[in-house]
Amino acid sequence: MSTLPLTDGAAAATRILTKLRHDPAGIALTLGAPVVLVLVFGFVFGPAIAVPGSGDYREYLVPGLFVVIAFNPIPSMVSMARDAGRGSVDRFRSLPISRAAIPFGQAAATAVYGVLCLLLMALCGLAVGWRIHTGIGPALGALGILVAVQFAATWIGMYLGLVIGREDTASQLAVLVFPFAMLSNIFVPTAGMPAWLRTLADWNPFSTFSAAVRTLLGNPTAPTNGALPLEYPVLGSLAWAAVLLLVFVPLCTVRYARTER
Amino acid sequence: MTHDPVVSVEGLVKAYGSVHALDGLDLEIAAGTVCAVLGPNGAGKTTAIRVLSTLVTPDAGRARVLGHDVVEQPGEVRRSIGLAGQHAAVDDDLTGRENLQILGRMLHLGRRGARARATELLDRFDLAEAADRLVKTWSGGMRRRLDLVASFVVVRPVLLLDEPTTGLDPRSRTEIWATVRELVAGGTTVLLTTQYLEEADHLADQVVIVDRGRSVATGSPADLKATVGVRIDVEVEDVAAAARALGALAGSEPEVDPDRRRVSAATLDGALTLPAVVRHLDAAGVVVRDVALRRPTLDEVFLQLTGAAA
Structure with missing residues (x-):
């Protein structure tokens, strides 16, 4: 069909980035939430939370917040649901272009934006006493994991957005993500939870991702309680990201490119 | 010059569960004419447009655009059509100019070509003044007009318009009509759906009245009136x-x-x-x-x- 999928993808990426540029309020909100969390958890709850190995709580918290920012399918879900509901997806499908190139372009643009958000979050972290205790290599490894996680979240979000197909419904689902993030070791070590809940929390991918980032950056880590993904957090994170991408990239691409039956 | 129809639809059937959105629809449109598909809500108008724009696969029957079958040659069909769907599918959170530029780049006009084309269209269709404001600040009528313009960033032989004026005030409607007439004067063949008889009367060379997924009458507005006497x-x-x-x-x-x-x-x-x-x-x-x-x-x-x- 089309011979220029790269051009099509680049145009789709430009569309997403241009929209973001027009939406400073949205960017402020995306960044504002973790900043508020740094303040609330770092300074309100933090002093009451014991970190294993007498580590500093804010050093424990900030890597978790990187994961909260990265593993967030909501923005791409809402934006895709909006595109589907308001006819943009139909318009693109009716053009003589590579249909599959569009979600790839959008995911790439979202990744660029995501790295920017992570860097700004890192500045906030530095301001409240978080530090990288390893070296440039492991730090880039942590960034790599966060980008992979963010890429996976984008594809999950785009797929769900296509399935939901309505912006208002998608926005209502947004509240479900935060409890999912809470049920992990991001904010508190899981050791104090009841056994059944602790198992859930330890196997929650949010826990794996934050354990990997903490390990790579030399920040305090939570006890693994013997959960396999936490024993090998870096491998576990890469496995989670790979599985999610292997499932959701084809699902989303096929769904986007299909002609309705 | 051939006399083959530019759009031809034969016995088109599309069911969603037990609901037959299309139930044997037939129509033919000659080159350079406007065909209005007129029918009540749920008559199958939108489904017909979606089949012709390769968004939906029909269950039975054939639909062709410039001789290309929508199922077998969707790529050729997409190169032959412009689509303006029922919602104004423009991005609210972009400016009018950006909307057209991005479409131009998707249609492989190149960065510079897309920019020039956007400027040309905005000037010609009287949208230049608002061009650099976000579309969410535009009026409903202007948004619809931008959506219509977006369907011919690259001019195609056939334009498919799904209820282009539904919900618009009379003045905006007149502006949309003028734009459609201008395109037809340039040789474009137009298929539009409408609930407004007045719109069919004003714009169409041929009216196809559809009800429950099939055509119940076809003819010029004058012919159809004559059948009632x-x-x-x-x-x-x-x-x-x-x-x-x-x-x-x-x-x-x-x-x-x-x-x-x-x-x-x-x-x-x-x-x-x-x-x-x-x-x-x-x-x-x-x-x-x-x-x-x-x-x-x-x-x-x-x-x-x-x-x-x-």
């Missing part, structure tokens, strides 16, 4: 005598409104003239206060054909 309306002293006389003249059962002393009858005799009616009533001894011959509106044609309640 002419109505004779009189106001008289003696309604009973007038009803007898009109019934004989029209060959149909007249409607009588005794309170207002009005009698009305439909006739298929399109050649009937007003003097002939007056002479006939006079000869029957009916005293006439007022008399009129009325060509039917498309509304009456539509209601008669679709059997919908007025």
Whole structure:
């Protein structure tokens, strides 16, 4: 069909980035939430939370917040649901272009934006006493994991957005993500939870991702309680990201490119 | 110059569960003409557009654009059409100019080409003043116009418009009509769906009335009106005598409104003239206060054909 999928993808990426540029309020909100969390958890709850190995709580918290920012399918879900509901997806499908190139372009643009958000979050972290205790290599490894996680979240979000197909419904689902993030070791070590809940929390991918980032950056880590993904957090994170991408990239691409039956 | 139809649809069927959105739709559109597909909500208009724009696969039947089958050659069909769907599919959170530029780049005009084309279209269709404001600040009419313009960033032989003026004020509607006429003058073939008979009457060379997924009548607006014939309306002293006389003249059962002393009858005799009616009533001894011959509106044609309640 089309011979220029790269051009099509680049145009789709430009569309997403241009929209973001027009939406400073949205960017402020995306960044504002973790900043508020740094303040609330770092300074309100933090002093009451014991970190294993007498580590500093804010050093424990900030890597978790990187994961909260990265593993967030909501923005791409809402934006895709909006595109589907308001006819943009139909318009693109009716053009003589590579249909599959569009979600790839959008995911790439979202990744660029995501790295920017992570860097700004890192500045906030530095301001409240978080530090990288390893070296440039492991730090880039942590960034790599966060980008992979963010890429996976984008594809999950785009797929769900296509399935939901309505912006208002998608926005209502947004509240479900935060409890999912809470049920992990991001904010508190899981050791104090009841056994059944602790198992859930330890196997929650949010826990794996934050354990990997903490390990790579030399920040305090939570006890693994013997959960396999936490024993090998870096491998576990890469496995989670790979599985999610292997499932959701084809699902989303096929769904986007299909002609309705 | 060939006389093959630019768009041809034969026996198109599409069911969603037990609902037949299309149930054997037929239509043909000649090059450079406007065809209005007219029907009530749920008649299958949008589904027809979606099949022709390769968004939906039909269950049965064929649809072709410039001879290309929508199922077998979707790529060729997409290169032949422009689509403006029922919602204004423009991005609210981009400016008008950015909307057109991004589409231009997707259509491989190149960065510079896309920019030039956007400027040209914004100027020509009177959107230049708002061009650099976010579309969410635009009026509904301007947004629709931008959406229409977005469907011909690259001009295609066929334009598919799904209810292009639904919900617009009369002025915006007139502006959309003017744009469509301009495109047709340039050789574009247009298929548009509408719920407004007035719109079909103004724009279309051919009207296809659809009901429950199939075409119930096809023809020019004038042809369709002729199928309903002419109505004779009189106001008289003696309604009973007038009803007898009109019934004989029209060959149909007249409607009588005794309170207002009005009698009305439909006739298929399109050649009937007003003097002939007056002479006939006079000869029957009916005293006439007022008399009129009325060509039917498309509304009456539509209601008669679709059997919908007025």
